[in-house]
Amino acid sequence: MVETRTAPGTSSPSATGGGRRLALARLRDLALIPAIIVIAIVGQFVSPVFLRGDNLVNVLQTMSEIAVLVLAQTLVLVVKKMDLSLESTVGLAPGVAAWLTVPVGAGHGLGLLPGGWSVPVTLAVGVLVGVVNALFIIRFGLNGFIVTLGMLIVLRGVLTGISGGQTFFRLPGSMLYLGTAQWLGVPASVWVCLLLFAAGIVVLGFTSFGRSLYAIGGNVDAAKAAGIRTDRVLWIVIVTASVLAALAGLMLSGRLASVASAQGDGYIFTVFAAAVIGGISLNGGKGTVFGAFTGILLLFMIQNVLTLAGVPAQWIGALNGAIILIALALSRVTGGKVQD
Amino acid sequence: MVETRTAPGTSSPSATGGGRRLALARLRDLALIPAIIVIAIVGQFVSPVFLRGDNLVNVLQTMSEIAVLVLAQTLVLVVKKMDLSLESTVGLAPGVAAWLTVPVGAGHGLGLLPGGWSVPVTLAVGVLVGVVNALFIIRFGLNGFIVTLGMLIVLRGVLTGISGGQTFFRLPGSMLYLGTAQWLGVPASVWVCLLLFAAGIVVLGFTSFGRSLYAIGGNVDAAKAAGIRTDRVLWIVIVTASVLAALAGLMLSGRLASVASAQGDGYIFTVFAAAVIGGISLNGGKGTVFGAFTGILLLFMIQNVLTLAGVPAQWIGALNGAIILIALALSRVTGGKVQD
Amino acid sequence: MVADPPVVEATGVTKRFGSTVALHEAAIRIDRGQTHALVGRNGAGKSTLVSVLTGLQAPDAGVVTFGGERAPRLADRDAWRRRVACVYQRSTIIPELTVAENLFLNRHDRGRGGLIRWGTVRRKARELLDTWSVDVDVRVLAGDLDVERRQFLEIARALSFGARFIILDEPTAQLDGAAIARLFTRIEDLQRQGVTFLFISHHLQEVYEICDTVTVFRDARHVLTSAVGDLPRAELIAAMTGGAAGAGAARRGPSAEAPTVLDVSGASLRGSYTDVSFHVRAGEVVGLAGAANSGRVEVAETVAGLRAATAGTVEVDGSRPVPGSVPAALRAGVGFVPQDRHRQGYVAQMSIADNGTLTIPDRLGPAGLIDGRRRDGFARSMIEKLAIKAPGPELPVSGLSGGNQQKVVMARALANDPKLLVLINPTAGVDVRSKEFLLGKVEEVAESGSGVLIASDELDDLRLCDRVLVVFQGRVVAEIPRGWHDHQLVAAMEGVDLDG
């Protein structure tokens, strides 16, 4: 690059330098594709079932709820916040709906509302949790990590409280729909998940609202000075994330036809791992929805392969973790400093 | 402030303003003392047992191991890093020691080493985990949150792997010592915990090394410019934190006379909550060891009061979480913007 | 004299950052007792040389010697600090630590057992700051100080090491006139004691004021070294830019019947300014001058919608935008260049195109969608109009040099064809060439019928104003028409009434 500097007055970066940086930025989006291909090949060696359509649909179906959480967390991370409480909302939102709608005799709900109310109640709980989070974080200026950590504990506690620790069964039909219906022969939850991701890609990539998320995450003062209503955008993002978590909870309860009082426990670790491996920066303003999708897809493909391979149960955890760490290190090599 | 501006040349912040800010900065250290007093009074109302010496020693003993973890996390947070893997080190370090030293017949260890090796092995595992973390974070420049999240999963998996999910018991005597011995009528683990905190207060408050932690957390470039060997300090901090976690694990295994394969699971939530309520900033460079101690003390006093009060089990979680959130909000009011 | 080895000499120093060559076989030689100026445009490599000379970074190639001996190992920070002290361009104050601790970081006074004696540390800090007449409580957090005090803290610390060679990298960028005078008195003291200085500044008059020798860097290379007296200002600028300096053409003022585009009346903001009233007409350029903390920045930010006045009104082009709302101000026709481009100006990792069009989402496509081609079209025309040096609109702004970053910020301010352009310190930290260019753009905008409000303490910025309003301690105390003398304006800004 020295030669570009020799002509005085043309100290501009050479086109190739800029182009290379650009290409890297785009590549980062695809950084996991090689890893996914490798896993696919390994999987096929391990078991010929792996690449069969029904197994791939299985993978997509079982990851669909957590993928929606990853999408929610991605939105929050892009604006440089964090929402740990998503994992509790996954349980609480459908839990409250079940509590209110499951008849007294059948399960141990209160039966206060007819079954048709369950979906609106689930989403309303999502909105409520989001509003409380946003109040603490935006209005009172508290640190998001610690507010949502507190909320995680509180919400989990509330679900244990209302359920008495028991599992809600005999959910109303409307709660089961998303988790059980098939559209065009593919589970509805797979469609919902893919559609939400498609919407996320469009909104974050091709609308000015989405761009304002990156601007806020990158430099909130600059975003404010450029006329972006930063607080309003943050409110929308935090509440949307909670609603998405409630929706994920609805899908999960539908698929399992029940709401366990531990539903969602521990998900947040997977969600963060997927988002970060997928190229979302914890420092805000970086990463794409597509990248996040490849992140969670990779993790679930790995789990599927480990299950098919019949790895001894006691070593699954260590293997899974090691693969995550390796994926992380690799994504740094292929995609530049992904993690900052 | 307008009036202080009228005298030309003294556009300084008014002395009173500065003084007030100063007082606040000091108060932040003591921000939780009122809350602790309130809990003590409430506790005494709830049960006359609460303020009795043996109950208070109970509280100190049961919090001692997690308090050591809080100390470890405090060091790491002050330099603006994070170590989630501490909770797994608590289980893995004594777990490996037990695996190697417990005889084949008695427990299900390998019995490769004599019992006397257990303590050195525990600490060595702590060092090793710290070194791996430091390598990833400092040498390869990966994000600490995500590296240690990966490590959390891996280390937990390794413990499940070597133990086959079973609990190690019949531990060698040297492993039991710290958890069972009494010094001057008070459990040794209480002494160890208090001594470590005292050492932490002195090191972080009154030594150049300790101050360099704050400098690094505040502005790593500035610290470098001031001649601080930042990488070396970071290495020391990360490895020390892991060793402290191993020590906490040793104390816990000693007290329980066993190493469960789930030992330490979920501790990290409590550790973070305590540190942040105690005034440690997640953005580095802020907070004191004493503050962190009041944080964990408050949490354990609350738990003790809830236990004495016989709160219905299913509501303990929610209450505990709510109290944490309230303490957080209050510490913001009394101590300024604690959480940023 | 001749036998004396230079205090420091660097030869053949090359330093690369990825594909960027920051220094290319650069050299400098600084003799004992000299005050040596280093000038060059943004990105010429000055600060990089500083970090090489202070041992923060190792050069890729080249040799640095102190007094004829090779420089110490990079790890041996103490040895470096004995040889050279430095005020870095980027703040090395740690906001979470107290003033006292910042002054004595990593060299605390220690008592028995190696423990820090905080009392002694504080006393020494107090004494040190007293010699600089900096009036602060050494126990407050450094982050609570204003910019100027922080800068003095930085300077006082660097000079307190007792090194005989001191580097000052743009120490005056954050200071107002009185503070600069104080700093220069102090430098002259030390010069008399034989201390050697390397002084970096974009304010060329300062070079002529206190320096003996000047070295010019351009495009990562050493261009020339000369006695200051032998190098007239125009030649110096030519050396920096590689061409002759252009002279700004005179501009006609606004016509008398031009409509008012900004009318501020009776505006007050507690703690910042009181009862401020003024107006700007179409085609007029109005300056808001004043020292740091005078309230001029806050007035400008109020007009731009970043702050809401507690009393009074702001009317832009006949409408009253909602106070404290930037979007409302934008809609009313305000274009805005904020005070600090790094903090408020741009989102570093976003592209030039995105940064430049952040204020005009509605013009990029229907229903909030962004038409990538239309956006890049906008950006290309900006790049062309403002002569931004960049390979294309997709480049992240972080990849641009300082001057070009400021151009992007300016481009965005102009993107919505503003009726009123509000600029705060528009040329801060920008080299002479870029400065001329940016100010020329401002004049062009005024010519085309927009009003311009410039809040700045930079005389060069204010020179093109039709009127300059002087703000002192939150009040507009004077209005000075075009054609003032520097000392007249400076005196007004310092609150000294020359007319008695």
Added chain:
Amino acid sequence: GDTSGSGASGAPVVGVDYPRSDTDFWNSYIKYTPEFAKELGLDLKTTNSQNDVAKLTANAQTFISQGVKGVAMAPQDTAAIAPTLEQLAAKKIPVVTVDTRPDSGDVYMVVRADNRAYGEKACRFLGAKLAGKGAVVMLQGDLASINGRDRTEAFNDCMKADYPGITVYGEATNWDGAVAAQKLQTDLTAHPEIRGVYMQSSFALAGTLQVLKQKDLLVGPQDPKHVFVVSNDGIPEELRNIAEGHVDATVSQPADLYAKYALQYLKAAIDGKTFSPGKTDHDSTIVQVRDGLLEDQLSAPLVTADGGTYDGVTSVKNDDKSLWGNKL
């Protein structure tokens, strides 16, 4: 002092530590305990160790501070409890453990059902139904759970010894319904010959049925595609599903009896009674499992729709009034 050992009414104070409050089974236990305490005239203090043995130790210390005369606990980690038992023994506070047997240390009585028997009963039922061939999935709990391990080992041992023609796919699920469903789904895809599911706890119940439904395998027992499902715990939902023909069998853990006999043995200990091995008055046997450790092995019946006998294992019908799941 001595007086602190009695409540205001003069009733003896006993402490009961609940192991966890996030499963239906233990919640039933939590519900029954105060009822029986009232019946037996005991003054009850309760704590909850939330499946954390460190918390259990702290709770025991709280009980000591509160001056209880006896403690019932259900340590889910049977090794780690030894120091606590020593502490209680030093204070001469009798201990009854429920559901688990401490690996070392003495207690007054162990009240538990035989977890190995659970696994064996499930194995025999499936073996009989599958006529000794085919494949089954075992949805294990958490590897860290002793009860889970007992069930796993017994199931595997029995399959290996008596039904070598049946392949067992064991999956660890961390007691998480979603994980269980995910692994079951993968196994059913990879091994379509699977004709039986043994889940070691009711946590996986609904998810398992959903997976079967999605795969069109939730069909009547006469259909050759039928997958035989054996659950564990005996919560009402399982009994209902047996009635509906979706679940074929479950093992009913006696939640009510756990609460009842834990408190009854505590009262006996306070009253100074002693027991010896042999039949009891409540259809169970006390066995001496090691020196000084007695265990009352309560019966945990296999529940089926027809109450039949399967390869030597008798069962009760799902609507039997004696089942705790039918008494809620």
